[in-house]
Amino acid sequence: MKPNSIILNWFEWYLFDAPLFIIKTFRDIIVFNFDFFSIGFLFKTMFCYWHNYSWSFDRGSGPLNYINVLFGNFISRILGGFVRLLTIIVGVISGFSLFLIGGLVLVFWFLSPIIIIISFVLGITLLW
Amino acid sequence: MVIKEKFNTSSALIFNAVTMNRFIIFRKARLFKTIFFLLFVISLFYFLIIDDSFVGLIFLFFSFFLIFFQIEYFFNLKLKYPKIKDSENIAELFNFDVARSFSTDTCKFLYNLLDDSDFTFVFSRLGIDIKEVRTLLKTTKDNDDIWTLLLGSLKESKARGGVRIKKNDVLIFASENHFILKEVFKAYDVSSDDVRNVFSWIYNMRKKEENKKKFWKWENLIKKGSLAKDWASGYTIMLDKFSINWTDYFKRNGFPDIIGHKKQIEETERVLAKSNINNVLLVGDPGVGRVCIIRALAKKMFYGTSLANLNYKRVIELDIPFLIANVDNNEELENILDHIFREVVNSGNTVLFINDIHNFLLGESKPGKVDISGVLANYLPLASFPIIGITDYTGYRNINNNSSVGSFFEKIDVFELSPADTIIFLQRQSINMEFKYRKIISYQAIKEIVACSERYIPEEPFPKKALDLLDEAMMYISQTNEKTLLPEHIRKIVSRKMNIPIGVMDTQEKDILMNLESLIHKRLINQESAVKEISSALRRSRSDISSYDKPIGSFLFIGPTGVGKTETAKALAEVYFKNVRNMIRIDMSEFQTLGDIERLIGSSSREGILTSQVKQKPFSLVLLDELEKAHSDVLNVFLQILDEGSVTDGLGQKVDFKNCIIIATSNAGSNLILEKDNMSGESLKLELLNYFFKESIFKPEFINRFSSVILFEPLSKEHLLDIAQLILNRIKNNLEEKGIEFEITEELKKEIVNIGYNPVFGAREIKRVIQDKVENTLADGLISGTIKKGSTVKIVGSNFELVLTN
Numbered sequence: 001m002k003p004n005s006i007i008l009n010w011f012e013w014y015l016f017d018a019p020l021f022i023i024k025t026f027r028d029i030i031v032f033n034f035d036f037f038s039i040g041f042l043f044k045t046m047f048c049y050w051h052n053y054s055w056s057f058d059r060g061s062g063p064l065n066y067i068n069v070l071f072g073n074f075i076s077r078i079l080g081g082f083v084r085l086l087t088i089i090v091g092v093i094s095g096f097s098l099f100l101i102g103g104l105v106l107v108f109w110f111l112s113p114i115i116i117i118i119s120f121v122l123g124i125t126l127l128w
Numbered sequence: 129m130v131i132k133e134k135f136n137t138s139s140a141l142i143f144n145a146v147t148m149n150r151f152i153i154f155r156k157a158r159l160f161k162t163i164f165f166l167l168f169v170i171s172l173f174y175f176l177i178i179d180d181s182f183v184g185l186i187f188l189f190f191s192f193f194l195i196f197f198q199i200e201y202f203f204n205l206k207l208k209y210p211k212i213k214d215s216e217n218i219a220e221l222f223n224f225d226v227a228r229s230f231s232t233d234t235c236k237f238l239y240n241l242l243d244d245s246d247f248t249f250v251f252s253r254l255g256i257d258i259k260e261v262r263t264l265l266k267t268t269k270d271n272d273d274i275w276t277l278l279l280g281s282l283k284e285s286k287a288r289g290g291v292r293i294k295k296n297d298v299l300i301f302a303s304e305n306h307f308i309l310k311e312v313f314k315a316y317d318v319s320s321d322d323v324r325n326v327f328s329w330i331y332n333m334r335k336k337e338e339n340k341k342k343f344w345k346w347e348n349l350i351k352k353g354s355l356a357k358d359w360a361s362g363y364t365i366m367l368d369k370f371s372i373n374w375t376d377y378f379k380r381n382g383f384p385d386i387i388g389h390k391k392q393i394e395e396t397e398r399v400l401a402k403s404n405i406n407n408v409l410l411v412g413d414p415g416v417g418r419v420c421i422i423r424a425l426a427k428k429m430f431y432g433t434s435l436a437n438l439n440y441k442r443v444i445e446l447d448i449p450f451l452i453a454n455v456d457n458n459e460e461l462e463n464i465l466d467h468i469f470r471e472v473v474n475s476g477n478t479v480l481f482i483n484d485i486h487n488f489l490l491g492e493s494k495p496g497k498v499d500i501s502g503v504l505a506n507y508l509p510l511a512s513f514p515i516i517g518i519t520d521y522t523g524y525r526n527i528n529n530n531s532s533v534g535s536f537f538e539k540i541d542v543f544e545l546s547p548a549d550t551i552i553f554l555q556r557q558s559i560n561m562e563f564k565y566r567k568i569i570s571y572q573a574i575k576e577i578v579a580c581s582e583r584y585i586p587e588e589p590f591p592k593k594a595l596d597l598l599d600e601a602m603m604y605i606s607q608t609n610e611k612t613l614l615p616e617h618i619r620k621i622v623s624r625k626m627n628i629p630i631g632v633m634d635t636q637e638k639d640i641l642m643n644l645e646s647l648i649h650k651r652l653i654n655q656e657s658a659v660k661e662i663s664s665a666l667r668r669s670r671s672d673i674s675s676y677d678k679p680i681g682s683f684l685f686i687g688p689t690g691v692g693k694t695e696t697a698k699a700l701a702e703v704y705f706k707n708v709r710n711m712i713r714i715d716m717s718e719f720q721t722l723g724d725i726e727r728l729i730g731s732s733s734r735e736g737i738l739t740s741q742v743k744q745k746p747f748s749l750v751l752l753d754e755l756e757k758a759h760s761d762v763l764n765v766f767l768q769i770l771d772e773g774s775v776t777d778g779l780g781q782k783v784d785f786k787n788c789i790i791i792a793t794s795n796a797g798s799n800l801i802l803e804k805d806n807m808s809g810e811s812l813k814l815e816l817l818n819y820f821f822k823e824s825i826f827k828p829e830f831i832n833r834f835s836s837v838i839l840f841e842p843l844s845k846e847h848l849l850d851i852a853q854l855i856l857n858r859i860k861n862n863l864e865e866k867g868i869e870f871e872i873t874e875e876l877k878k879e880i881v882n883i884g885y886n887p888v889f890g891a892r893e894i895k896r897v898i899q900d901k902v903e904n905t906l907a908d909g910l911i912s913g914t915i916k917k918g919s920t921v922k923i924v925g926s927n928f929e930l931v932l933t934n
Contacts, residue, residue, distance in 0.1 A: 005144065006207075013206040014198075025344045032349040035432075038356040045360040052362030052474055080359070087356050112194055119191035126184030 019106060026102030030095055037091025042084040049073065050080035130218040130282065132275055140219035141210035142227045145203070149228065153196075154203050161196035164189050212291070218278050221285075223292040234272040238302060238309065239265040241295055246334075250299075250326045253571040255614065256316050264308055272307050280305055296327040317572070326571050329555040350431050353379060357440045362474035366467045367444060370451040374426045374481070375442040385556050386424040387591075388549040389417055392542055393424045399538045400425075400479060400514045401435040407508055408516045409485070411524045412542030415592025418518045421542065422481055425516075429479070438479070443516075445481045448488055452498055462503050469507045480515045486523025491530035501532045508536035522732070522780055544589035547578045553591045554578070554598055565602040568612045576615035577601065580622045580630070583676055586774060586784040587743070597621070628747035628787050629670065640704060641667050648699045653850040653891075655692050658685060658838040662700055662789065665835060678773045682790040684755070684831065686816060687840030688798035690890025697751045697791045711749045712741045716792075717757035725762055730778030739777040747787045756796035756825050763830055766792075770833035792834070796825045801842065802887055813839040842887050851891045852877045852884075855898050859906070868915055871922035871933065876902070879926060901928040 034040065053076045055069045108115070137143050148154045168189035175183050208224040215221065222230065229240035241247070242262050251258035278293070280301035285293045302309045304320045313319070339345060378384075386393070392410070399408045410418045426443040428434035446468065455461045472478045482488070490499040507513040517537065519527060528534045545553060551574055558569040581593040588596075601621055605613050623630045629637060640647065644663035645656075652659065665681030685693040701711035714737065719728055730736030742750065755763070769775050773786040797816045804812060816839065820826045831837060843851070853872065860870045884897035902923055909915040909930045920933045 006148075009206055009210075010202055013202055017206060018201070028346045028349060029344060032346070032352070035350070036352060036354050038354045038359075042356055042359070048360045051359065052476065084356070084359065112198070116191045116194045119187040119194070123184045123186070123188030123191060126187065127182075128184075 033095045049076040134216045137219045145207040157200035164193040225295045233270045235265045235270040361477035364471040372445045383427040387553040388545045406514045409537040416544045416589040441477045473512045485517030486519040505532040550590045572615045573613040576618040647703045684834045684837045685793045690892030691840040693793040701749045713751045717754045719758045719762045739783040752792040755792040756794045848881045867917040869920035
């Protein structure tokens, strides 16, 4: 095999194929993160009753019952909204963290030849 | 399009990778990477825990680890997959393994190729010794054309939708075309399809293992499910107490592979996703894989790959028997069910599933039975209450007739898997089986299981019967301490289980088959053509050259009474089926009305006389005596049996007659035979058949269904003399056991025939005379004490007097 052909291949792999693989992998992980925390779904159902817990008005019951039902349903929605919002926040933070990690991996990849050289030189120097 | 003249390995880029592979740093990059990584970790620990005297090593090992990491992936992901620049040069289309093994000498090429762990697996599963094959390839001079091998491999690669020629493409083509391999594979009875199947088995296994390691892949990530998809769904506290959550179960234990039933899975999804009636009845025989459809559905919903409004829903099986066991009365049961069904509606993410639903939808109250039709009917019209019921065909009929629920279900038929799908199913199951029993399952054994269960266990569906047989076979080899499950084990088990001789014939059986005619003639006089026909049918069946979709043979014996029709059947049963008890004898004169069909093939409440016996003894001789006396509709039942080799009994089960010999006898037209004493052979048979059609005794289409119609002609005096000898021999043998010698004289035989000769009754009259004159005389002598142990006796004169000669 011609040496220049290997070098060309290596550059193609190092600069194009491998970074693309890293980007695709982190894209999948980040999309999964949003799916795992069900962020889209939680936005859609933000103020839905918590686990469908709701009460309905009984016919002919007094105003106290109306207040009870209204309060109960309100609490169910607020509780649902609070937990969902919290989950969305955690999901977004973890998604952002994964994005940062992905970026760092990519940076590490591009710097890897320099890291190899520095490590090698440093290693030899320190052993000397 | 590849061109022979353009074939050039040196210009093909894949051969660059082959060259690089010769260098140790490329070939062993993975090993070096692991070593340097371990050294890096150890030196880091040393630095952290002990001292910093070797801190430089940490950096050095880390840099080497990174170098070999890059080399490994660069080589495996880039160099091994170069771009195809010239597709006319076939060498460009080789994959790395093929290029690495390539030689213009086909034997050397295949020899190199077989030095591979995948091939060791493939050959061991096919029961072929790979070392032997490699030695053969190494020591044989090549006389095949490399170009033919390469072109064939390319064709194979294109047929599976590939671009490059892989090692399996070469082997599959070579297995049928290479001068050495084709002989080896033929000797082991392995076809190229078998090789293809084993390769797909191994690739599936490897792919699964490799994919499991790649946690970052999308299909692995989605297996983790989601955290909050069910937060908007209602709790199902009561349902959870009396149910099995299949989605949760598979989430914990892994979703199984689903083979076949693709159409039914899609149809179930479509019905469940409907906005009006969205309830499904999966109808099929137990064992066809109805529950597999539920599993597939649970898998698709969990992964979010089903239809939009089904995704992320749970599949929950309501365990009604468990619920019934926990309630005191029907009222409590209905209250709990109503509560559960309300929970299902409220949850909004539940697909309910009830197994054997017909047991609970009776439509009427019966003592000891539970009917939930009433409470279920209120919920079935609701789109928020999707339900899947599993039932069989009898159950479906009852549900369909149940007006309160029948119309709310959409029926989906579930049929058994095809034999090809069953092979794949067994291959997937075999991994668990091998682990459970610590034995190896050969591919040939799997193939044999499917072939034997298809042919000999027709009453059960695929894949159940094949899986049961595999389990039984594994148990069998565990007891015999053998390492590998082979086809002969399967044949032995099926043969023992079904009482059918299959597989390689032993010497005794071979002797019987080859001498069947003479063995039958030991107890039967004359009727050569009948004996020859049935003997040939048996030989054809046992040598596996006859068709599998009909009985072994079906014969109609016609002729006057007492000429040996029944006796022929009995003789065959005794000689080949080992015992007269293996003969199922049905007196057709008992089936003279239409209502008698139920007695013959059974009904929903009782077993049929014929079908139950054939189920018990699938390898037997069925004798239908006096066929002409049966009702014409009873005969119609036999049209199907003779034509298709099976019948569905009154219980809805398929009863197989493919391993039976059917012999029907008829005396119809006896008078005609006696009248036409100037006719014989074929002309008499034709005359008789015309008489049957004219008198509507048998229809032509019925007669045509028999393999052969055999005319038993009246016996002559000479035949009767021989028959008398045969019957007297039996008496002689019986007396011999008592220590008494009985002399059979020509005079005695002639006297018997003189009295007993009657063309209307045939040999039956001879039997009667022997019983009356000989047996009675001997019995009197024995009881009176005239005949003692050690005596020699004979019977003489027209008065049949007993004479003691010793």
